[in-house]
Amino acid sequence: MDMSSARRVPASREAVWLALNDPDTLKQCVAGCERFEAVGDNAYQITMVSKIGSIRTRFNGKLLVADSNPPESYTLVFEGEGGMAGFAKGRAQVTLSVEGVETLLAYTANAQIGGKLAQIGSRLLDAAAGKMADEFFAAFVRRLSEGAVEPGASASAEAEDTVIGTGRAKEEGA
Numbered sequence: 001m002d003m004s005s006a007r008r009v010p011a012s013r014e015a016v017w018l019a020l021n022d023p024d025t026l027k028q029c030v031a032g033c034e035r036f037e038a039v040g041d042n043a044y045q046i047t048m049v050s051k052i053g054s055i056r057t058r059f060n061g062k063l064l065v066a067d068s069n070p071p072e073s074y075t076l077v078f079e080g081e082g083g084m085a086g087f088a089k090g091r092a093q094v095t096l097s098v099e100g101v102e103t104l105l106a107y108t109a110n111a112q113i114g115g116k117l118a119q120i121g122s123r124l125l126d127a128a129a130g131k132m133a134d135e136f137f138a139a140f141v142r143r144l145s146e147g148a149v150e151p152g153a154s155a156s157a158e159a160e161d162t163v164i165g166t167g168r169a170k171e172e173g174a
Contacts, residue, residue, distance in 0.1 A: 001113065001122070003129055006106040008138050011144045013096045016103040017071035019144055020094070029139040031132060034058075042068065046080070052128040053120045057085035072096055086115020 001105045009016050023044060027036035035047035042065035049058050061080025068074040072095060079089035090111030097104045113125065 001111050001125060001129065002109070003111075003126075004106075005132070005133060006104055008099060009103045009105050009137075009141055009144065010101075011103060012101065013071050013098050013103045015144060016096055016105060018121075019140065020074075020096075020105075021065075025140070025143055028143060029136050029137045031139075042066070046078075048080075050082075050128075050132075052117060053124050054118055055085050055120065057082035068160040080100070082115070082117070084116065086113060086117040088113050088117070 011019075023036045023038055029034045030036070030048060032049040033046065034049065035045060037045045039045050044063040047058060048059050048064055049056070050092055051057075059080040059082045061078060064077040066075045066077055074094055076092045077093065078091070079087070081087050090109060092107050092109035094105065094107045097106070111129075117125070
């Protein structure tokens, strides 16, 4: 499954970069995240509960940050096991560019999904992935608006991210 999108975030690129590299911020912004713990340089153990269709499962996984080019870009490499529900693994390229006092956060992600999750069907998986991304960005913008934003950035408590475009999901032989 492939997915891409770009979002305008009402904060400076440096503030967005710092937030994207803060385990506590990420834990608070990922729906169902129970654990986001550093286990080495640029390596994290993650536990999250997710429901896709009728399948609810707890995923235990790893997240590695690679190709870090502060404050412009990085690659996330992830893999997770959800027991009988299946697995997910893949990578995402994230880039940040300055747009006035805002930051354009663009990403492309590729994931392979197996087990019962792969049997759900691409439409439901695409919808679930899109919903998770939307929830993440709403929480991320809210968190930046509540104090992690540099002075002078144009964020308010009601600030919302702006979706620039999505290339939601093209399933690849799951």
